[in-house]
Amino acid sequence: MPNDPAPEFDKLTFLRILAVYFTDRLIESVGAMPAKVREDSVTKAHILKEAERLFAKRGYSGVSMREIAEACQMTKANLYYYFKDKESLYVQVLEADMLALINALDEASRQGGTCREKIARLAETFMNLVRKKNTLIQMTMRHFGGLEREIRGLVRRYR
DSSP: OOOOOOOOOOOHHHHHHHHHHHHHHHHHSSSSOOOHHHHHHHHHHHHHHHHHHHHHHSSSSSSOHHHEEEEEEEEHHHHHHSSSHHHHHHHHHHHHHHHHHHHHHHHHSOOOSSSSHHHHHHHHHHHHHHHHHHHHHHHHSSTTTTTHHHHHHHHHOOO
């Protein structure tokens, strides 16, 4: 439906996204952070990477939180510390990849040159990202297991 509202994230997920965002900005500006925060950020990045790999390989419905936890060599309870459920983990994986794509294309478009050079650079950047992040393509091509509304909301949010 064209008028579907974007999905609302619960407050905890929103706060976690903000925490990761501002932690990354702190690292960039200061170059250091407390060990616990760094460990949480590294752990969450590892979970997202493993979840992306599994979702791309077997699809949303073909992967369980237990399998993701095993791939990350952690308990399922520890996985739930970082993500409230499989759906929120899946949406964050997609969102991270979409943001990486958007940021790379935005950066490529800001560089100087003629119109032809800019278009060529954008096309090259896009193709490099497609090769590098083909898991994003695989994930979006699969059946979303009932997450169509959430995925459409993500796409609308970053349009």
